[in-house]
Amino acid sequence: MFTITKRVRLNSCLSQITISAPAIAHKALAGQFVVLRIDEKGERIPLTISWCDKHQGTVTLIYQLIGNTTKQLDTVMEGDSILDLVGPLGVPTHIDSYADRVCVIGGGVGNAIAYPVAKAHFNNDVPVDVIAGYKNADFVILEDKIRSHCDNLYLVTDDGSAGDKGFVTAKLSQLLDEGVKYDHVFAIGPIIMMKKVCEITAKHNIKTTVSLNPIMVDGIGMCGGCRVVVGGQVKFACVDGPDFDGHLVDFDGLISRNSMYDNVHKCNLTGEVHK
Ligand SMILES: Cc1cc2nc3c(=O)[nH]c(=O)nc-3n(C[C@H](O)[C@H](O)[C@H](O)COP(=O)(O)OP(=O)(O)OC[C@H]3O[C@@H](n4cnc5c(N)ncnc54)[C@H](O)[C@@H]3O)c2cc1C
Ligand code: FES
Incomplete structure (x- = not known):
């Protein structure tokens, strides 16, 4: 059994929980997840591990309330336990050591996964810009944590209610047009966002991990x-990924497979839940 030591409701669709799991906290690296x-x-x-506290032996997860299990998880209170927590799983994100500058792009709840990637580069002394996109000001998460672990944070919202108005892709194009050079771009968020980021970076010949x-x-x-x-080639995201070279991914196939259960629930990974 794994005890929930802390729970925070971030907004109407996102929750953050901290779970006591010393063995996982000790081993986990950026980009890895638990089941x-x-x-x-x-x-x-x-769910991806947003951060760990090795001393406390805890892992923190941020999840979107999207379907049955995530809604049930929201009813497990501080001090209560969940049955299983397996991890850390997946190949850790490759963190550059010698890049001149990298850009980490997060969309919606993807910022919970972008944060540890930015932080690991920042702690490696690699200059890192973050473009963090949200639906509107109510959905902004982790702003202070991201800001203190990157060189430049570009916050954008679809409606301009926080940061600049527009999509992360527009901000990326603007920065590249202004002459900012990136050795590596990381994109984490809705599939369509990652696909569009890859279309931009392919034109600029920038290595891109999704x-x-x-x-x-x-x-x-x-x-x-x-x-x-x-x-x-067929890959299994759980053991070969979840990170892949974005310029090689069949995004349309992924969109099609992920929509297989849309007759049960329809989701929008930027924050809304439709039934
Ligand atoms: C490696 C990995 C890491 C993840 N990390 C996070 C994270 O840190 N935070 C977070 O909020 N979510 C994350 N997810 C997505 C999360 O696992 C799903 O949202 C969750 O399984 C939904 O469970 P549910 O029972 O609440 O919803 P369900 O009732 O199973 O599904 C509700 C709706 O969500 C869709 N859905 C289910 N799973 C996924 C999925 N994997 N991708 C896209 N749509 C899906 C279904 O098709 C359906 O439309 C991650 C997924 C993977 C594969
Ligand atoms: S989840 Fe079963 S092979 Fe990846």
């Missing part, structure tokens, strides 16, 4: 549920 199960009847769901979120079942490479096509 959790609330009780014996529960589904397994993957973090893919296909539907996962076991999370250990046995079921094939998370298969994605990268460079014409």
Whole structure:
């Protein structure tokens, strides 16, 4: 059993929980995830580790309230426990050591995953810009944490209610047009956002890593549920990823597979839940 030591409701669609899991906290690196199960009847769901506290032996996760399991998770209170927490899973994000400048782009809840990637580069003394995009001011998360772990934070919202108005892709294009040079771009967020970022970076010949979120079942490479096509080859995101070369990913195939359950719930990863 794994005890929830802290719970914070970030906004109407996002929650943050800290869970006591010393073995995972000790080993986890940026980009890795856990698979959790609330009780014996529960589904397994993957969530990325936003940060760990090795001394306290805790991992912190940020999740969007999107369907049955995430809504049930929101009813597990501080001091209560969940049944299973498996991890850290997945290949850690490759953190550059010698780049002149990297850009980490987060969209919506993807900023919970972008934050540890930016922080790891910042702690490696690699200059890092972050473009953090949200639907509107109510959905802004982790602003202070990201700001204190990057050189420049460019905050944008769809409606301009916080930061600049517009999409992360417009801000990236603007920076590149102004002559900012990036050795490596990381994009984490809605699939369509990652696809559009890759179209821009391909034109500028910038290496681009994306973090893919296909539907996962076991999370250990046995079921094939998370298969994605990268460079014409089938890969399993849970063991081969979740990070891949964005210029090789078949995004349209991923969008099609991830919409398989849309007749049950329709989701918008920038923040809204539709039923
Ligand atoms: C490696 C990885 C890391 C992830 N990290 C995070 C994270 O840090 N925070 C977070 O909020 N979410 C994250 N996700 C997505 C998260 O796992 C799903 O939102 C969750 O499983 C939904 O479970 P549910 O039972 O609440 O919703 P369900 O009832 O299972 O689904 C509700 C809706 O969400 C869609 N959906 C389910 N799983 C996914 C998915 N993987 N990608 C896109 N749409 C999906 C369904 O098609 C359906 O439309 C991650 C996914 C992966 C693969
Ligand atoms: S989730 Fe089963 S193979 Fe990846």
